Amino acid sequence: FRTPNNYEKNRNSYKCNTLLSGTCSSSGRSTESHDSPECTENVRCRCYGIAFARRASCGRAGRNLYGYCGVSCGACAGPDPASDLRGETRPDGRQGVRLQTALIKDRSTSFPGMLPLASTWNRELAEEFGRAMGEECRALGVDVLLGPGINLQRLSVGGRNFEYMGEDPWLTATMATSYIKGLQSQRIIATPKHFIGNDQDFCRHIANSTIDERTLREVYLLPWEMAITEGETMGIMTGNNLINGVHSSMSRGLLDGVLRREYGFEGIAMTDWQNTCYFPELQQLALTSGETLMMPDNETFRSYIEEQAALSAERKAEVEIMLEKMIFPTLYVLFKTGVYDRPFNDASFFAIFESHKRIAARCGEEAIVLLKNEGAILPVGKTKRILLTGGEEIHSGTGSGLVAGYDHVSYADGLRQVYGRNLTVCEHPDDKAVKQADVVFFRLNKEAGEGQDIPFEAPGEQLEELRRLTRLNKNVVVLVNACNTMPTEWLKDVKGVLWCYFLGQERGRALASVVSGETSPSGRLPFTVECSFADSPDPAFNYLGGKAYWKGNNQYKEYWLGRSEKPVPDFSPYVKPGQLLEVPYKEGIHIGYRWYDKIRQPVRFPFGFGLSYTTFEYTGIRVEDRLAAEGHVGVSVTVRNTGRRD
Secondary structure, X not given: OOOOOOHHHHOOOOOOOOHHHOEEOOOOOOOEEOOOHHHHXXXXXXXXXXXXXXXXXXXXXXXXXXXXXXXXXXXXXXOEOOOOEOOOEOOEEOOOEOHHHOOOOOOOOOOOOHHHHHHHOOHHHHHHHHHHHHHHHHHHOOOEEEOOEOOOOOOOOOOOHHHOOOOOHHHHHHHHHHHHHHHHOOOOEEOOEEEOOOOOOOOOOOEEEEOOHHHHHHXXXXXXHXXXXXXXXXXXXXXXXXXXXXXXXXXXXXXXXXXHHHOOOOXXXXXXXXXXXXXXXXXXXXXXXXXXXXXXOOHHHHHHHHHHHOOOHHHHHHHHHHHHHHHHHHHHHHHHOOHHHOOOOOXXXXXXXXXXXXXXXXXXXXXXXXXXXXXXXXXXXXXXXXEEEOOOOOOOOEHHHOOOOOOOOOHHHHHHHHHHHHEEEOOOOOHHHHHHOOEEEEEEEXXXXXXXXXXXXXXXXXXXXXXXXXXXXXXXEEEEEOOOOOOOHHHHHOOEEEEOOOOHHHHHHHHHHHHOOOOOOOOOOOOOEOOOHHHOOOOOOOEEOOEEOOEOOOOOHHHHOOOOOOOOOOOOOOOOOOOOEEEEOOOOOOOOHHXXXXXXXXOOEOOOOXXXXXXXXXXXXXXXXXXXXXXXXXXXXXXXXXXXXO
């Protein structure tokens, strides 16, 4: 980033107070687009003005030059008295704004998660979803939203798969780009995460994802490339993991080389919450890697900077120059988006939250995947006697992706609005109640969340109850509330299966619309459902001492850093302090369906699978080789609806 040529001459005269409306000028009047060269120059000058002011204030109380790298308290940076800049906020947010990390805790919509959003295969809806998220951010005083999640589903057991968009890089890239465009249309900074290879939670802070360059280029980098070049994302978050032996936040080759120099990224690159704390002896790498913002618990980096600055006046000046370059993209984006030139929040946006409920419901309707419909058990007529059983359905994953929501419409609430007294809800019905029902809906729940991966095996007690139900009633429909796959031996014993993911607060409205036939299911799986996890590319990825270790949430931190001799169960007998855990991506480019195609392994449900309430005929399939002229292959097909439904 260059210093504006006329900076010294005009450093005190530049103002840019109308960025929120998209225009600015040196006089503060609205004259140019916010992306015009004139406005860009003005924004750069404001940034350098702050940087020079911070150099003068090093050592004072408040947020000095070091702090812009950045001093954070939770998800909010405090105000800077020296420059009259308010604090900026950056809460969690994939399927809504997580109020635990926001300053305004009024309410936020719990939308469906990123995986069900991908299941819609609807780019326009993804952009509408992102726009609604941006509107909620404006109401809640959010400046930087930590999302969307765009890691790939390398394995079906990933604990955070519910935050990501499936196993295909193109689908992820396309949906994420649309989401980012919608979110940033409201002047909210998007932060796709977690760059890169953070595709499982197994010991995520000390796991080294080894990925060859071809695989990186063709598969794992594609969502990031499109988020930058097409979505114009203004932020990214690096992962807690290592990539090819270098911590993600310290990889100059990937951050500065690929993202910034190749893809043209000019925005904020922030660490995840543990940032560089696991590698105290390597802090110098973060200073010049292309990272711009160190999230909370960054005392390790701060101490390194202060120690270096104390060595000599020359070294202090050198460090300050490097820090200015480091922090510039963060300041640049905050000024460019008008964060410092608008009120903390705009409460008028609360008035449109009701419309967000409709977007959430529509997304849920389009996400639900019909996997089995034997004997046309679905849709269910309104005069049928329905039994809804099983535990309360899951609406969201846990950890930083959890969004509590408000005004929930549960499955029971939604179905009752359609079926009235013909609906019976009982978690543990007796045999008589099961036999009397015309249709039994069984909620099969599989929890997931940050900090651990999820074993492939389904909860055994739930499957035992499902077996009881199928012995008593032949018309059982399973509602799978999960974002991870599981054994499906029970499939042959049930009439219908709907994969419902974690659909947020409007889940009941979405389900009722689909099962009643008001909406024909149109969701398509963004991942493969394998027959057995042993068929996957890396079934032993998390083995320690010959046994799977599922955790990855700092349980091992003090031991691994050599600060504690207290043994960590199932970990310390096999891992020495300071020892990296290798996660080799030996399958290369063969992720997801590519893997099963390569080894010719049958699967339970393939990527892209999904039934509807009608039938289609496909004819005239034609493939055109346009590689030489246009860089792609063209495929055309004629599709005709041969069923009775539109």
